[in-house]
Amino acid sequence: MSRTTATALPRPPLAPDLTDREVHAHELMDDPGCDLDTLRRTYALFRPVNRVVAGWRHVYVRQLRPLLSRTRPTTMLDVGSGGGDVPRAIARWAAQDRLRLDITAVDPDERAHAYASALPPLRGLTFRRALSTDLVAAGDRFDLVTSNHVLHHLDGAGLTTLLADSEALARRLVVHNDIARGTLAYGAFRAATIPLGRRSFIHHDGALSVRRSYQAAELRSAVLAAGADTRWRVTTTVPFRVILHWSPGRDGTPRA
Template sequence: MHADLAARAVDARELMDDPGADRGMLERTYRLFRIVNAVVSRPGAVYRRDVRPRARAGQVRILDVGAGGGDLCRVLARHLARDRLDADITALDADERATAWAAAQDGGLGVTYRCALVAELVRAGEAFDIVLSNHLLHHLSPAGLQEMLADTRRLAAPRGLVAHHDIARGRTAYALFAAGTWPFAANLLAGSFIRDDGLTSIRRSYTTDELAAVAPPGWTVRRGVPARLELRWEQDDAGS
């Protein structure tokens, strides 16, 4: 399978973003995110590096922007419960289909699922110790990206952290995802948008240099594995 990865495929659209997307396929996609993200996004590493150290100092408020099916929030909630640490976790998504499905999967973990825009939380004066997103940035227009970064920074409490995680566009990432999902296309992934939308996501994503070029001052771009990007802002003791 070949794709032009020289530049972002900004006009490509993911099937699950269609308001008329098949509800059954959409919900199966949400369900499968748990498996895909465990391999690709490594939420355990996010917990160990960014969440647990802050939670050990006291209760933390965590916001996941564009949370989709809420799997990242539930993984964090389980880790925190295991370590007997206290947190208030909010899974935020602008699509009511996602928040309705995610809320039904909570299983008593106590995550709050909200259907709202980030700007609404800013206007309400809310603040969070940790603001996260996963696979959100590549969905946004250039103006939407700048608005998201400004709003999520406004939501950061004193000494807060904002960390947006996404895919890094590249031939290796595309080839690995295509090859890794192909054996499961007719079974495990059948009836979902995982494979098609995953390939589209990679085509729409940034490279390290592209993201660094559009990041506002004060933000840092980090490259990780496998084919990961992190756009990070962290308030230091001086309040910068």
Template sequence: MDDPNCDAEALQRTYANFRYVNAVVSGLRHTYRRDIRPRLSAGAETSLLDIGSGGGDVARSLARWAARDGLRLTVTAIDPDARAHAYAAGQPPLPGLEFRRALSSDLVAAGERFDIVLSNHVLHHLGGAELGALLVDSERLSRGLALHGDIERSPLAYLGFGLGTWPFFRRSFIRADGLTSIRRSFTWRELAAVAPPGWAVRREVPYRLILRWQAPAIAEPRRAEGRRAHA
């Protein structure tokens, strides 16, 4: 998929099939219920940034679920790849959902902020310096919470994905790129070793890692208690 000269039709089918794969392996629904939905409100609007949004299925799912729950959520989904952006932006629009071709550093430079920042299956694409830059950007962009979910490398994850996708997705890059992604991914120990201070790694089923950061609580200034003067 990363090859700019890859088969265009196979790439389009790959973007279209991401929603089926992510429904099984991303744990997104659980992340929404546990980490995102409790921060949403029917009255006040919450903003969310999806970094490396690819075909846009994660951003669309979050926007739909929040709307279905009667909660106000605006989702900005960014990806620097022109092909991914064109596919995602070409899908039927949803209220409160915007796709932009951009890097996280572009949004930092513009001074933009969001209540929640997340990514799905992005970490394993990054080298050490790129990972560090993404996490710094995430802290600068988020007012409250950052969540980066990815696969955990494991022989069983590799075997399971290989067998589970073997009969399907023959005319896309899903299977080949998925197996490559598992080989490139972190183990829990590896990700914990490179996580900066303030970031925590959580292991989830099936073979999932969540790299999580929460903005430090700002202590409210103490209110000076009025004292009655005594004559």
């Protein structure tokens, strides 16, 4: 079994061709044999990095919070939750606003699940090791479905599955939030994370994530090619974000 150590991390290219998505390279942290200490440091760094780049506070205020209630519980599923920083942030914001929100955060990677589950518990937040397809098979439903930085990991079949699962699981709203590929996004992230490159996978894997990510027009085409429901919408936000949204019909049915 290979070991990717903290002392032998490759550097991301300085000026890659970003014309097309880089779909064949894989992130170091996805290697089952990667160095576990480096992986844990990477999970720990997700919180400050995502606070700067992912824009979830804006998503929470503009899209999620208006659907929450102080008297009626709302359920949310976070898919591919990784180190758990995004669902933890949303759980804290809802608690600060005195809103009732029960979050289930799922990830199939046993290492991610172990890390997230070992953090101090938050009321209303549960971590499970599972795929979205497992929840569909179990007949589970949630008011809200979210994901952070999942879309760029998926090939065509994976995207088709995620969209179908999201439609089956969500009663009210889906928000898949990801990076928008671009020269400025790549250059800014690569430069800002150089100090993190020796003791975590953030510098290498984050830069690769930009290279793997969609531009808005590409994501619209991919959703169309997936044969997904026509209610899917792609929007962009600053800085360098692409967001895929879906909500059911007014009667609660997923399709017209």
